[in-house]
Amino acid sequence: MPSRMIRYIIENIYEFDPSEMTITNIQTNEIVKIHSTSAQCLLLLLEKHKNIVTQKQLLQFTWGEKSLVVTHNALYQCILNLRKNFTQVGCTKKIITTIPRKGLTIDETVTVEKIENQSNSASERNTQSPEVNKYLPFPIQINRKFSFQALSIMLGVVIIVSALIFASSHNDIDFQKDYIEKKVEQSSCKFFVNNDEGYQEIDNNLITPFIKNCDGGKFLFFTAYIGMNSKSVLICDNIPGKYKKTQCRSLYLP
Amino acid sequence: MTSKMNYLYKFKKTILLRIVVTLCGIFFLYNSLTYIKHKDSINFMDNFLCKAKLAVERKENSFAGIIDISVIKGKGTLRIDGIFRNASSLSYIVQRTVIFDADKENSRPTWKSKKIITTHLDDVNDESLVTLFPAFYTKPTTVTNIDLETLSDGTLVITKSHLPYLYCSGL
Numbered sequence: 001m002p003s004r005m006i007r008y009i010i011e012n013i014y015e016f017d018p019s020e021m022t023i024t025n026i027q028t029n030e031i032v033k034i035h036s037t038s039a040q041c042l043l044l045l046l047e048k049h050k051n052i053v054t055q056k057q058l059l060q061f062t063w064g065e066k067s068l069v070v071t072h073n074a075l076y077q078c079i080l081n082l083r084k085n086f087t088q089v090g091c092t093k094k095i096i097t098t099i100p101r102k103g104l105t106i107d108e109t110v111t112v113e114k115i116e117n118q119s120n121s122a123s124e125r126n127t128q129s130p131e132v133n134k135y136l137p138f139p140i141q142i143n144r145k146f147s148f149q150a151l152s153i154m155l156g157v158v159i160i161v162s163a164l165i166f167a168s169s170h171n172d173i174d175f176q177k178d179y180i181e182k183k184v185e186q187s188s189c190k191f192f193v194n195n196d197e198g199y200q201e202i203d204n205n206l207i208t209p210f211i212k213n214c215d216g217g218k219f220l221f222f223t224a225y226i227g228m229n230s231k232s233v234l235i236c237d238n239i240p241g242k243y244k245k246t247q248c249r250s251l252y253l254p
Numbered sequence: 255m256t257s258k259m260n261y262l263y264k265f266k267k268t269i270l271l272r273i274v275v276t277l278c279g280i281f282f283l284y285n286s287l288t289y290i291k292h293k294d295s296i297n298f299m300d301n302f303l304c305k306a307k308l309a310v311e312r313k314e315n316s317f318a319g320i321i322d323i324s325v326i327k328g329k330g331t332l333r334i335d336g337i338f339r340n341a342s343s344l345s346y347i348v349q350r351t352v353i354f355d356a357d358k359e360n361s362r363p364t365w366k367s368k369k370i371i372t373t374h375l376d377d378v379n380d381e382s383l384v385t386l387f388p389a390f391y392t393k394p395t396t397v398t399n400i401d402l403e404t405l406s407d408g409t410l411v412i413t414k415s416h417l418p419y420l421y422c423s424g425l
Contacts, residue, residue, distance in 0.1 A: 151271075154398065158278050158280035162285040173404050223417050240421065241405030248421035249307035252414070 009252045010106075012093055015230040018043050025089040030090045032074045037062050038078045045104060054103040079104065138168060175241040177220055182207070189214035194223045201226060210235075230254050300356070301326055302402070304410055304422035310386040314341030317386050319348060321420055323412075330356045330365060334391065338378045346378035352391055365390065366397050 006018040015024045021039040024031045034042070040062040045053055058075055059067035079096060088096050097105050105110065149202050179192035182202075189210065201224035208235070210220055221234040234240065236248035304323040310316065319336015332352040339345045350372040354365045367390045380392040390398035401413045412420040 118292050151275075155274065158282050162278075162282045165277050175411070221418070225416065228415065228417075230415060230417055232419065234418050234421055236421070240411070241409060244407045244409075245423075246407070246409070249309065250259050250418055250421055251309045251311065252417070252419055254310065254312050 005117050007115045009115065010046075010095060011091075011093060011111055012113070014086065014089060014095075016046065018040060023089050025091075028090060030089045032085045034085045035078070035081055037074070038081045038085065041075070041078045042082055042096075045106045046112055046114075049106050049110075050108045052099050052103045052105045058104065123175055168180055175221075176239050182222075187211050187214050188216065189218045189220055192219065192221045194221075194225075197225050201228075202231070206231065206233075257272075300328055302410060302422075304412065304420060306412075306420035306422050308336075308420060312386055315339065315382065315385050317348065323420075323422075325356045328356050330354045332365075332391075333393055338382060338386070340382060342357050346382070348378050348383065349373040349376045350391070354390070362399070364397055364399055367394050371395055372395045 005019060007018075009026075010016060013025060013027055015026055016022075016039075017024070018039055021034050021036055022031050023034060029119055040139075042057055044058060044061045055072060055075060056067075059072075062075070062078070063070045077124055079098075082096060093110070095106060095110055097107050099105055127220065176192075178194055180195055182191045182193050184191050184207070191207060191210070202222045217237075219236045221236070221240070222231065223233075224231040231253040233251040233253075234248045235251065236246055238246040240246055240248055269332060302323075303323050304321070306321050307319075308321050309318045316339045317336055319334060322335075324331050330353070332354065333350070334352070335349050336347075337345050338348050351369060352367050353369040353371070354367045359362050370392060376380040383392055388398045389396040399414070400419065401416070403411045403413060405411060410422040411418055414424065
């Protein structure tokens, strides 16, 4: 079903599209996406061009029934954001003027042109609640923002859950990193000891029998710690943990 | 001109969103598959199987054989099968099953023996065996403290006092 599409040209330079919630600088093609509440505020100010809009009107128009619980700070934040948005698209002129103790206005020094045309786009159908709708001259897509928020939350949850799964799945140990190779000449086997402590605790007396009985390129991992009598030797056909089919037998010396 | 810009803006936004959603989907899928693959090793303290070749030597006594451990939901059995040799080079058969509870103390595994079942072939005396193995292998209600570690390829290694004790790569 066709719906009306309204845009506003401000100062013949800045185009405000309420359905897309964007302000575009027609000259430089700079686009800024504005917050939905800011878009609502701007819309009302443009509709009431040259007139003063009270805080109450703005609150009611923007937040509908919720306006009773929305603070004035939220409204000022909206206006502040709007001013910032205009600056972002290169506007140096003061578009929104505050009238002390009365409200806000877009005064007569600012030119505003309203453009209307038809749109068949389904995405531009109105989804506002009836309470808010009665103030709206045309459909505004608030649910779109909601869907973006929901999607962002969903993606966030997916990323967090994935990260947790990733962390719990990758707590495996790199066996070899705790060992350093001990060079032994004239042996087809490779000998490793557990870093510094192993170097001190494992003497040649322990290694020698294995050098003599080395059969076919085995990998031997000696583990010992200072102050412990117990020692252990893993005799493997490859580096443990590196290949799935690595076979090892252990020799424990209590 | 403006409507063209709007169209481009919407188009870019849609493409970007699709890329982000696709990447997140791939990331989630990859991690789910990794989780399924490593599921057993994640819960390895409660459920695992281990078959390993073990030799133990102390002074003149030695043992060489196979240890087969099965832990399911905190209930475990350990089968030990091998030859014990003493200082006189006399050899004895070790062939027994230890039924134990696999508990956790501060997330570290603690195995407490419940029952020792020996086969008719097992002829080693317990006094000799305890020179190489903890009392867990000979007496009920005794405890052995071990640690379980998984290597990058998923292989389980059982350590005692940080020393590799059993490399569970099968036989």
